[in-house]
Amino acid sequence: MPTAVLLHGTGGSPAAWSLVRAALGEDWTVLRPPPEEMKRTLLPPGRITLVGHSYGGWEALRWAAAKPDRVAHLVLIEPVLFGLLEGHDDEALAEVQGVLSPFSLRALIDFWGGPGAWDKVPMDRQFRLMAEEPRIRRQAARGARLPVERDEFETLEVRTSVVCGAATPGPAIVLCEHLADVLPNASLTMIEGAGHDSIRTHVDAVAAAITAPAGTAPLPPP
Numbered sequence: 001m002p003t004a005v006l007l008h009g010t011g012g013s014p015a016a017w018s019l020v021r022a023a024l025g026e027d028w029t030v031l032r033p034p035p036e037e038m039k040r041t042l043l044p045p046g047r048i049t050l051v052g053h054s055y056g057g058w059e060a061l062r063w064a065a066a067k068p069d070r071v072a073h074l075v076l077i078e079p080v081l082f083g084l085l086e087g088h089d090d091e092a093l094a095e096v097q098g099v100l101s102p103f104s105l106r107a108l109i110d111f112w113g114g115p116g117a118w119d120k121v122p123m124d125r126q127f128r129l130m131a132e133e134p135r136i137r138r139q140a141a142r143g144a145r146l147p148v149e150r151d152e153f154e155t156l157e158v159r160t161s162v163v164c165g166a167a168t169p170g171p172a173i174v175l176c177e178h179l180a181d182v183l184p185n186a187s188l189t190m191i192e193g194a195g196h197d198s199i200r201t202h203v204d205a206v207a208a209a210i211t212a213p214a215g216t217a218p219l220p221p222p
Helices: 014-027 035-040 055-066 090-100 105-113 123-131 133-143 150-155 170-182 203-211
Strands: 003-007 029-031 048-053 071-077 160-165 186-191
Touching: 003 014, 003 035, 003 055, 014 029, 014 203, 035 055, 048 055, 055 071, 055 133, 071 203, 090 105, 090 133, 090 170, 105 123, 105 133, 123 133, 150 170, 160 170, 160 203, 170 186, 186 203
Parallel strands: 003 029, 003 048, 048 071, 071 160, 160 186
Antiparallel strands: none
16 A cells, blocks of 8 residues: 655644545555654655645655655645745745745735735634744745755656646746756646645645656646
């Protein structure tokens, strides 16, 4: 039985993957550790499908670069690897840096969800995010840097699927397109109508990207 390890993004929890977990069905063993606990997670023997969304993609790429022989398929769903934009698209990078400095939860949520997104967050979730702000701030700062040296991107031979919502913020689209070009064994899937939260809003397309057999370019269902 294949194993999928799903790493959620900043401000999320393993429950963020609940719909994707259900879509994968009983044919998969699924683990959902907190992203920063990946290096301490007990994995079954053999190669895994490693999936990271947002900040989870940052941690997933770092782990895959350290242990490429353990990864059969790396799926990066809008990973926050914005340091890769330096020298490629400085305007997009500057937009991201403007969100991160000075840091605020409102600016971060509005960046990903659009103007006014923070005000639409239920009050109980706002309080939870505010309680987690130090960790969110730390993860956001990491997203502006690279988890591995730049030249390691060009030598990472792991089969990789880069997944991006077509309605996500422009800098994330630029990053995903560039990442798919830089990684030597990567394909790019654009999900029409999806924003940054595709793991909840476009579950079938995300599940298709995770389960796509080698040698195919995963496409969202019609």
